[in-house]
Amino acid sequence: MAAVFTTNTLKAAPILFSQKIIRNKEAQAIVINSGVANACTGQQGLNDCEEMAALTAKGLDIDAGQVLIASTGVIGEYLPMPLLRSGIERACRNLSPENGAKAAQAILTTDTKPKHKAVAFRLQENNCTIGAISKGSGMIQPNMATMISILTTDVAISADLLQKALYQAVNVSYNRLTIDGEMSTNDCVFCLANGLSGNRIINKENQAYDVFLDALNAICLDQTRKLAADGEGATKSISVTVTNARTTGQAEQAARAVANSQLVKTAIYGEDPNWGRVISAIGSTGVDIRPDKLDIWFADIPVAREGAAVPYDTKKLKAALKKKDIKIHASLGTGTEKATIYTCDLTHKYIEINAEYHT
Amino acid sequence: MAAVFTTNTLKAAPILFSQKIIRNKEAQAIVINSGVANACTGQQGLNDCEEMAALTAKGLDIDAGQVLIASTGVIGEYLPMPLLRSGIERACRNLSPENGAKAAQAILTTDTKPKHKAVAFRLQENNCTIGAISKGSGMIQPNMATMISILTTDVAISADLLQKALYQAVNVSYNRLTIDGEMSTNDCVFCLANGLSGNRIINKENQAYDVFLDALNAICLDQTRKLAADGEGATKSISVTVTNARTTGQAEQAARAVANSQLVKTAIYGEDPNWGRVISAIGSTGVDIRPDKLDIWFADIPVAREGAAVPYDTKKLKAALKKKDIKIHASLGTGTEKATIYTCDLTHKYIEINAEYHT
Numbered sequence: 001m002a003a004v005f006t007t008n009t010l011k012a013a014p015i016l017f018s019q020k021i022i023r024n025k026e027a028q029a030i031v032i033n034s035g036v037a038n039a040c041t042g043q044q045g046l047n048d049c050e051e052m053a054a055l056t057a058k059g060l061d062i063d064a065g066q067v068l069i070a071s072t073g074v075i076g077e078y079l080p081m082p083l084l085r086s087g088i089e090r091a092c093r094n095l096s097p098e099n100g101a102k103a104a105q106a107i108l109t110t111d112t113k114p115k116h117k118a119v120a121f122r123l124q125e126n127n128c129t130i131g132a133i134s135k136g137s138g139m140i141q142p143n144m145a146t147m148i149s150i151l152t153t154d155v156a157i158s159a160d161l162l163q164k165a166l167y168q169a170v171n172v173s174y175n176r177l178t179i180d181g182e183m184s185t186n187d188c189v190f191c192l193a194n195g196l197s198g199n200r201i202i203n204k205e206n207q208a209y210d211v212f213l214d215a216l217n218a219i220c221l222d223q224t225r226k227l228a229a230d231g232e233g234a235t236k237s238i239s240v241t242v243t244n245a246r247t248t249g250q251a252e253q254a255a256r257a258v259a260n261s262q263l264v265k266t267a268i269y270g271e272d273p274n275w276g277r278v279i280s281a282i283g284s285t286g287v288d289i290r291p292d293k294l295d296i297w298f299a300d301i302p303v304a305r306e307g308a309a310v311p312y313d314t315k316k317l318k319a320a321l322k323k324k325d326i327k328i329h330a331s332l333g334t335g336t337e338k339a340t341i342y343t344c345d346l347t348h349k350y351i352e353i354n355a356e357y358h359t
Numbered sequence: 360m361a362a363v364f365t366t367n368t369l370k371a372a373p374i375l376f377s378q379k380i381i382r383n384k385e386a387q388a389i390v391i392n393s394g395v396a397n398a399c400t401g402q403q404g405l406n407d408c409e410e411m412a413a414l415t416a417k418g419l420d421i422d423a424g425q426v427l428i429a430s431t432g433v434i435g436e437y438l439p440m441p442l443l444r445s446g447i448e449r450a451c452r453n454l455s456p457e458n459g460a461k462a463a464q465a466i467l468t469t470d471t472k473p474k475h476k477a478v479a480f481r482l483q484e485n486n487c488t489i490g491a492i493s494k495g496s497g498m499i500q501p502n503m504a505t506m507i508s509i510l511t512t513d514v515a516i517s518a519d520l521l522q523k524a525l526y527q528a529v530n531v532s533y534n535r536l537t538i539d540g541e542m543s544t545n546d547c548v549f550c551l552a553n554g555l556s557g558n559r560i561i562n563k564e565n566q567a568y569d570v571f572l573d574a575l576n577a578i579c580l581d582q583t584r585k586l587a588a589d590g591e592g593a594t595k596s597i598s599v600t601v602t603n604a605r606t607t608g609q610a611e612q613a614a615r616a617v618a619n620s621q622l623v624k625t626a627i628y629g630e631d632p633n634w635g636r637v638i639s640a641i642g643s644t645g646v647d648i649r650p651d652k653l654d655i656w657f658a659d660i661p662v663a664r665e666g667a668a669v670p671y672d673t674k675k676l677k678a679a680l681k682k683k684d685i686k687i688h689a690s691l692g693t694g695t696e697k698a699t700i701y702t703c704d705l706t707h708k709y710i711e712i713n714a715e716y717h718t
Contacts, residue, residue, distance in 0.1 A: 010642030010650055010666075040638055042651070042667050075635025076668045262621070262705075263713055270714030276434025279399055283369030291369055292401070307369075308401050309435045346621075348710050354622055355629030355706075 001027045002163035003068070004170050006187035013038045013045030014069040015188060017053070021068055025159035028066040030150055030190055031056045031088060034109050034135070035073040036080065048079045055085060059092025070148045070188050072109055072135060104133035107148060110353055111135055115226040121215045123208055128155045128197040130215050134223040136187075149174065149189045149223055155212055156195035157202040164205075165213050166191045173220035176252070177227055177342045178259050191216075228342040229324075233349030238268055239340050240328045242282075246335035250287040255341040257281045258328060265346035268328075271321040273298040279307075282330060293333025299326060360386045361522035362427070363529050365546035372397045372404030373428040374547060376412070380427055384518035387425040389509060389549055390415045390447060393468045393494070394432040395439065396545050407438045414444060418451025429507045429547050431468055431494060463492035466507060469712055470494055474585040480574045482567055487514045487556040489574050493582040495546075508533065508548045508582055514571055515554035516561040523564075524572050525550045532579035535611070536586055536701045537618050550575075587701040588683070592708030595685050597627055601641075602697040603690045609646040610691075610698035616640045617687060617700070624705035627687075630680040632657040637689060638666075652692025658685060 003022045005015050021027060031052055038045045049069050057064035071079070104114035118131040136147020157165070170189055195201065202208045229237040240258045245251035258264055261281040267274035275296040282289065296304040299320035301312055326345075362381045364374050380386060390411055397404045408428050416423035430438070463473035477490040495506020516524070529548055554560065561567045588596040599617045604610035617623055620640040626633035634655040641648065655663040658679035660671055685704075 007645075008639065008642040009645060009648050010638050010653075037635070040635065040650075040663065040666055040668070042665075075639060076663065262709075266710055266713035269710065272714075276396070276399065279369055280367065280434060283367040286366075286368060289368050291399075294369075304399065304435065307399055309399070346710065347714075348707050350621075351625055351628065351705065351707050351710055354625035355631075 001025060001068075001159065001193070002166040002191045004166060004174075004189045008187070010040065012071060012075075013041055013049050014071045017046060017049035018068045018070070018188065018190075021065065024065060025163075026066060027068050027190075027192060028062045029056050029060055030068040030070065030192075031091070032070045032072075032103075032107050032148060032150075033079065033084060033087070034071075034107050036071065036077050037073045037075050038071040038079050039075040041076070041078055044078055048081060048084075051081065052084060052088060055088045056092065059089055060095070068190055070190070072107065072148055100131065100133065104135075107133065107135040109135065110232055111230055113230055115223055115230065117219055117222045117226075119215050119219050121211060123155060123197065123199045123211050126197045126199040128199060128212075128215070129153060130155070130219050132219050132223050134227060136227050147174075147187055147227060149220075151189070151191040151216070151219065153191070153193045153212075154195065154197040155193050155202065156197065156199050157193050157209075157212060161202055161205070161209060162191060162193055165209070165216055168213060169216045169220040172217065173224040174227075176340060177224045178256065224342055228344050231344035231350075232353050233347040233351070234344030235347055235349075236268055236324055236326050236345045238265070238326045238328060238343045238345060240330075240343065241338060241340045242330050242332060243338040244331045244333055244335055245337045245339070246288045246332075248337045248339055250332075250335075251337045251339035252341065253285050254282045254287045254330065254332065255339050257285045258330070259341040259343040262346055264328070265343065268321070268326055269345040269347050271318065273301075273303050273312075273317055273321060275303045275309075278328060278330060279304070282332070288332070288334040290333040293331075295331040295333070297327070297329040299323070300329070360384060360427075360518065360552070361525040361550045363525060363533075363548045367546070369399065371430060371434075371545040372400055372408050373430045374545060376405060376408035377427045377429070377547065377549075380424065383424060384522075385425060386427050386549075386551060387421045388415050388419055389427040389429065389551075390450070391429045391431075391462075391466050391507060391509075392438065392443060392446070393430075393466050395430065395436050396432045396434050397430040397438050398434040398545060400435070400437055403437055407440060407443075410440065411438075411443060411447060414447045415451065418448055419454070427549055429545070429549070431466065431507055431545055459490065459492065463494075466492070466494040468494065469591055470589055472589055474582055474589065476578055476581045476585075478574050478578050480570060482514060482556065482558045482570050485556045485558040487558060487571075487574070488512065489514070489578050491578050491582050493586060495586050506533075506546055506586060508579075510548070510550040510575070510578065512550070512552045513554065513556040514552050514561070515556065515558050516552050516568075516571060520561055520564070520568060521550060521552050524568070524575055527572060528575045528579040531576065532583040533586075535699060536583045537615065583701055587703050590703035590709075591712050592706040592710070593703030594706055594708075595627055595683055595704045597624070597685045597687060597702045597704060598699050599687045599689075599702065600697060600699045601689050601691060603692055603694060604696045604698070605647045605691075605694035607696045607698055609694075610696050611700065612644050613641045613646050613689065613691065614698050614700040616644045617689070618702040621705055623687070624702065627680070627685055628704040628706050630677065632660075632662050632671075632676055632680060634662045634668075637687060638663070641689060641691070647691070647693040649692040652690075654690040654692070656686070656688040658682070659688070
């Protein structure tokens with residue numbers, strides 16, 4: 001198994017618990033609850049994790065040291081253990097290969113739809129698969145992962161390389177997602193591999209590793225885009241691509257500033273190609289820019305060239321901005337590197353959800 | 360005179376123009392327009408500044424090298440020079456000590472009310488005054504100043520010490536304001552001193568300097584609070600104070616993260632003491648925290664102690680959160696330093712203003 005956790009200094013109890021488990025690099029089960037995050041709950045929170053793991057282990061006849069835990073919901077409340085006890089018992093009893101979609105549904109909080117995906121691919125002579133379920137809608141800006149995402153695969157791969165592949169995939173997918181610039185106390189991505197596909201175990205970075213990584217990247221990006229599209233209150237998903245930056249880090253920093261800009265996100269909600277807000281967001285980061293070389297596109301239509309307005313077909317652009325997927329592209333003119341950040345628009349519904357979501 | 364400018368890499372033409380003027384440390388007039396920011400306008404933007412300064416100099420019979428310019432409004436459009444020409448001519452003709460309030464009104468864009476203030480104080484044997492007008496409602500997160508703020512005083516002080524005092528005052532006032540985490544291309548604070556109060560010129564950091572700095576701090580903080588209260592769509596102003604931090608920088612960083620948190624700002628709009636969102640925002644910064652020593656107050660009422668929930672009088676807290684000025688206070692337990700950041704809530708109206716403000 002492999003895992004990536006939130007880098008928030010204030011980690012929830014299930015994160016602290018699971019971080020111990022993964023030292024063994026082996027796990028058999030993941031138990032997830034939604035509604036209460038079990039964050040800021042001190043020793044009792046950790047005790048509750050111990051009990052969740054013990055109950056799951058008992059129900060599945062496995063070792064309690066092989067159970068991972070993830071929680072999502074309100075911070076600062078204790079878990080309602082009577083509910084958890086009966087829920088875990090029932091979940092263990094109903095465990096089946098057909099119930100993945102039910103799990104994807106059960107872990108949601110403010111999400112409006114479940115997010116799952118499976119990909120199949122050939123590795124050596126074997127048919128392999130990777131499956132994923134994810135949840136997350138608000139409090140999302142991974143500084144690593146974000147939200148909860150569970151990946152499973154039948155590929156045979158060493159734990160070290162699985163961890164390496166997971167880091168690589170997370171860095172260009174979940175870590176490039178921001179709904180609202182908020183890093184949760186509970187974010188985690190788990191990946192479990194059981195080796196049942198029959199491939200020769202991947203234990204070096206050979207061609208088989210590359211094939212697996214490609215598949216993993218594809219599924220992580222799929223989940224990332226689904227999370228962006230289902231961001232709290234979102235009416236549109238947005239991808240912000242910055243090209244011709246001096247370094248990948250600068251491209252990412254500039255793209256992230258645009259993706260986190262409340263003004264850019266409300267402009268897209270209003271279907272307005274307000275490139276001034278894009279330029280202002282990029283300029284605020286201090287990354288290397290050539291103001292006289294800065295080009296901006298909305299939906300592949302140029303709106304600014306060499307740092308100044310260019311005439312565009314207003315009707316065509318208005319029509320393009322009515323779509324659900326909006327591309328913003330900025331070229332900085334200082335190098336050759338690029339990065340994309342995924343986000344969504346900022347809407348009345350976001351305000352409604354978060355002003356009314358009471359503690 | 361003294362000035363502080365936006366640190367946005369993409370500076371508007373009036374900022375670039377005024378930065379040259381202040382090298383002389385002497386100015387006689389400031390001409391301000393709202394509606395068009397004259398940002399991302401290349402050489403034409405600079406030419407328009409030259410003309411604005413020349414017209415103002417002509418109208419007031421002063422040197423064109425003594426005219427500062429500030430602009431606020433839409434990025435990427437050229438100034439409507441015919442309007443500017445007649446406007447400057449009329450403004451020069453109507454210049455009078457009684458018209459300060461009209462200027463405060465004229466510079467507004469999305470602001471709902473003018474912001475001005477004057478303070479009087481004794482310096483040595485003299486009666487002295489400082490006056491201020493400010494505008495700004497959105498695209499506000501100073502990484503220096505933010506928005507436009509004009510300060511005038513009759514104190515006699517050297518240009519170098521005036522600049523030093525302005526930096527000191529700006530750093531604990533305008534620079535601690537955030538409406539939406541956005542740094543404008545046009546932010547600036549100007550301070551002009553004409554020495555007419557008759558005090559012995561302040562040319563070292565003596566007691567008179569301290570008296571002047573106190574008055575300057577007071578007026579800058581007043582304008583900062585007025586800007587926060589009139590943030591786009593705001594129904595409440597919020598002050599976030601972080602205490603017992605290891606360094607002032609860490610206190611400021613933590614307070615800024617809370618003040619920029621969309622989730623905290625919507626919670627305050629919803630009048631909900633969601634301290635979990637405060638903790639999550641602080642944890643995301645990586646500043647030194649003792650999770651078991653972290654205390655949180657809303658409106659001076661403790662809601663979390665030692666990193667966990669404490670019972671509180673729900674009725675009393677609900678009533679406190681109905682007020683217009685909301686205090687959030689977090690104690691990190693790792694030192695003795697503190698800082699306050701000023702902001703406002705995030706509301707439906709903010710979305711409306713910024714989704715409908717079309718280019």
